[in-house]
Amino acid sequence: MTLTEKDSQYLWHPYTQHKTSQTPIAISRGEGALLWDENGKEYIDAIASWWVNPFGHSNKFIADAVYKQLTTLEHVLFGGFTHEPAVKVAEKLIEILPKNQQKIFFSDNGSTAVEVAIKVALQYFFNKNEKRTTIIAFENAFHGDTFAAMAASGISFYTQAFQGMFIDVVRIPVPVKGQEQASFDALTNVIQNHNCAGFIFEPLVQGAAGMVMYEPEALAKLIQICAANKVLTIADEVMTGFGKTGKTFAMDYVSEVPDMICLSKALTGGTIPMAITTFTQDIFDAFYDDDINKALFHGHTFTANPTGCAAVLASIDLLQTVEMQANIERINASHLEFQKKIENHSKVITARTLGVIFAVEIKSDSEESYYGSMRTKLYNFFIENGVVLRPVGNIVYILPPYIMTNEQLQKVYKTIEEAIEMV
Numbered sequence: 249m250t251l252t253e254k255d256s257q258y259l260w261h262p263y264t265q266h267k268t269s270q271t272p273i274a275i276s277r278g279e280g281a282l283l284w285d286e287n288g289k290e291y292i293d294a295i296a297s298w299w300v301n302p303f304g305h306s307n308k309f310i311a312d313a314v315y316k317q318l319t320t321l322e323h324v325l326f327g328g329f330t331h332e333p334a335v336k337v338a339e340k341l342i343e344i345l346p347k348n349q350q351k352i353f354f355s356d357n358g359s360t361a362v363e364v365a366i367k368v369a370l371q372y373f374f375n376k377n378e379k380r381t382t383i384i385a386f387e388n389a390f391h392g393d394t395f396a397a398m399a400a401s402g403i404s405f406y407t408q409a410f411q412g413m414f415i416d417v418v419r420i421p422v423p424v425k426g427q428e429q430a431s432f433d434a435l436t437n438v439i440q441n442h443n444c445a446g447f448i449f450e451p452l453v454q455g456a457a458g459m460v461m462y463e464p465e466a467l468a469k470l471i472q473i474c475a476a477n478k479v480l481t482i483a484d485e486v487m488t489g490f491g492k493t494g495k496t497f498a499m500d501y502v503s504e505v506p507d508m509i510c511l512s513k514a515l516t517g518g519t520i521p522m523a524i525t526t527f528t529q530d531i532f533d534a535f536y537d538d539d540i541n542k543a544l545f546h547g548h549t550f551t552a553n554p555t556g557c558a559a560v561l562a563s564i565d566l567l568q569t570v571e572m573q574a575n576i577e578r579i580n581a582s583h584l585e586f587q588k589k590i591e592n593h594s595k596v597i598t599a600r601t602l603g604v605i606f607a608v609e610i611k612s613d614s615e616e617s618y619y620g621s622m623r624t625k626l627y628n629f630f631i632e633n634g635v636v637l638r639p640v641g642n643i644v645y646i647l648p649p650y651i652m653t654n655e656q657l658q659k660v661y662k663t664i665e666e667a668i669e670m671v
């Protein structure tokens with residue numbers, strides 16, 4: 249039996265309707281921006297394996313740091329204990345995060361980072377004896393698949409089976425060009441009519457919605473409205489963090505600071521599942537009390553896993569090298585050139601770029617659903633041509649590892665151009 253056959257006997261894949269989906273491709277090796285399947289076929293990983301892998305597959309520098317940590321202290325419980333890798337991660341992050349971020353809380357994935365932020369927003373007001381239970385989120389947001397994260401997510405595909413079972417979430421429009429005022433007005437209106445605890449958003453780029461982009465000035469204005477009404481702001485940088493937008497964090501473009509930040513995905517360079525939620529001193533202080541009931545009773549068994557922390561430290565070291573920063577700029581310049589070339593194509597609605605993120609919307613005769621027929625056609629074409637891209641409906645996006653070569657990038661662009669001709 250091949251790996252794929254054994255897989256179909258035992259495994260249940262994410263976001264997959266097993267009755268109608270194709271069999272998965274068995275990948276046996278990865279190096280740099282490349283992956284190889286069990287038959288030796290080569291693929292360019294143009295989406296950094298779901299946005300986690302900026303420094304290339306099987307990165308030696310991170311692997312060495314992880315090996316060293318595994319043979320020194322692989323894990324120790326974080327309740328009642330601490331260790332150097334966790335302290336170093338905290339020191340490093342506090343140094344590079346927006347200035348008001350002072351406390352670091354570890355968990356395991358993007359959804360739990362969001363779950364922690366939402367619970368903290370709700371308990372912050374509980375601890376202050378204020379009744380505030382509504383969370384504000386954007387339309388078409390994606391914040392993860394655990395319950396509170398899912399409640400905040402607006403993509404119906406992911407949440408329709410659970411409607412009516414969620415915490416109270418009210419949605420406002422994304423302030424894309426031309427919609428800014430509608431978004432500001434909606435936020436003001438929601439705050440006036442609900443007891444709002446927090447506002448969660450993907451800063452500047454909504455990833456899972458299809459790399460929908462909006463301007464830093466608009467986000468600054470939304471944060472100002474929240475601050476004036478003491479609504480806590482949560483920047484979900486799970487996708488945007490660690491260089492994707494061209495700066496270390498998307499919030500680095502914004503003149504206002506959020507109360508909390510969620511980090512995961514590229515945090516460990518795509519090696520070990522880990523997440524972090526960061527907080528202001530003011531938030532921490534609302535839980536700091538003689539009364540044990542005011543503590544944050546949230547934790548995960550592998551909280552602050554030292555091996556994960558070692559991967560974080562190595563990843564941040566890599567991100568901060570002159571070479572990696574130059575790579576980010578190189579890819580951005582290359583995307584902008586491709587955007588110019590393609591945005592006037594008769595089959596293209598629009599194209600956009602921020603940092604290493606590029607997206608193009610392709611014209612379609614029918615309303616394209618998230619996993620619709622155009623998406624399947626495009627996906628299959630890319631795979632046949634040895635390029636890993638996962639279109640969202642009629643939107644094709646690239647989010648490459650920063651180490652992707654110019655030659656590999658050109659092959660990705662060429663394959664996208666051919667795909668546009670094909671559909």
Ligand SMILES: *Cc1c(COP(=O)(O)O)cnc(C)c1O
Nearest residue numbers: 357358359390391392455486487
């Ligand atoms: C991927 C993602 C999440 C969820 O992260 P998981 O690790 O998949 O749980 C949350 N927020 C954003 C913005 C994401 O892109």
